[in-house]
Amino acid sequence: KNQVEQSPQSLIILEGKNCTLQCNYTVSPFSNLRWYKQDTGRGPVSLTIMTFSENTKSNGRYTATLDADTKQSSLHITASQLSDSASYICVVSDGDFGNEKLTFGTGTRLTIIP
Amino acid sequence: DGGITQSPKYLFRKEGQNVTLSCEQNLNHDAMYWYRQDPGQGLRLIYYSQIVNDFQKGDIAEGYSVSREKKESFPLTVTSAQKNPTAFYLCASSFASGSTYEQYFGPGTRLTVT
Numbered sequence: 001k002n003q004v005e006q007s008p009q010s011l012i013i014l015e016g017k018n019c020t021l022q023c024n025y026t027v028s029p030f031s032n033l034r035w036y037k038q039d040t041g042r043g044p045v046s047l048t049i050m051t052f053s054e055n056t057k058s059n060g061r062y063t064a065t066l067d068a069d070t071k072q073s074s075l076h077i078t079a080s081q082l083s084d085s086a087s088y089i090c091v092v093s094d095g096d097f098g099n100e101k102l103t104f105g106t107g108t109r110l111t112i113i114p
Numbered sequence: 115d116g117g118i119t120q121s122p123k124y125l126f127r128k129e130g131q132n133v134t135l136s137c138e139q140n141l142n143h144d145a146m147y148w149y150r151q152d153p154g155q156g157l158r159l160i161y162y163s164q165i166v167n168d169f170q171k172g173d174i175a176e177g178y179s180v181s182r183e184k185k186e187s188f189p190l191t192v193t194s195a196q197k198n199p200t201a202f203y204l205c206a207s208s209f210a211s212g213s214t215y216e217q218y219f220g221p222g223t224r225l226t227v228t
Contacts, residue, residue, distance in 0.1 A: 004156065036219075041202075041222070041224070042221055042222065043118075043204050043206075043219030043220050043221050043222050044157075044204075044219050045219070046216065046217070046218070049216065089156070089157075100215060101159075102157075102159070102217075103156070104156030104157040104158075105156055106154060106155060106156050107156070
């Protein structure tokens with residue numbers, strides 16, 4: 001069964017600090033890995049998508065890494081801001097182009113305090 | 115949330131009643147999806163449609179029905195047969211981006227059944 005596990009479940013950090021969120025997956029075959037940000041009561045918003053051949057991708061202060069050999073990904077947030085408070089969801093896609101199925105992690109709830 | 119609208123944002127129904135959740139997109143995307151989100155769980159796929167007048171069951175389709183008469187619209191009906199309908203429902207649409215499908219989510223509808 002395909003699974004995506006995220007850690008930690010929740011994290012509280014001071015504004016301005018950096019943090020790293022983890023994602024481990026057992027999805028086969030692997031197509032791509034996505035990170036989404038979801039504010040409370042809102043829909044998820046895509047941060048990055050990485051295919052097998054990409055091992056790092058940045059989107060502003062967000063940097064995602066992918067190690068396809070160990071089936072691990074991380075999302076690093078630099079110089080956190082209060083607006084970064086949200087749930088961060090790791091999603092892994094399997095299957096062929098045009099016929100993908102997404103497996104969602106349960107998310108890491110990040111809280112930034114002033 | 116881009117060009118995807120879901121209405122209403124909050125919906126309350128009595129047990130035994132069918133209810134229809136609206137999803138409209140103006141992004142000209144071919145594919146549309148319905149997910150359910152419950153506390154502590156990853157998003158789960160209910161139904162998806164890759165073209166007009168065609169749709170497929172996802173992982174948890176029992177108790178739900180959909181239609182896709184127009185490219186822009188993909189309404190979801192939660193029937194009285196759905197045992198635990200109270201949840202946050204998310205609609206998404208996608209287009210091909212390189213070798214993968216970028217999914218955009220709507221703002222969600224929170225359904226409460228009592």
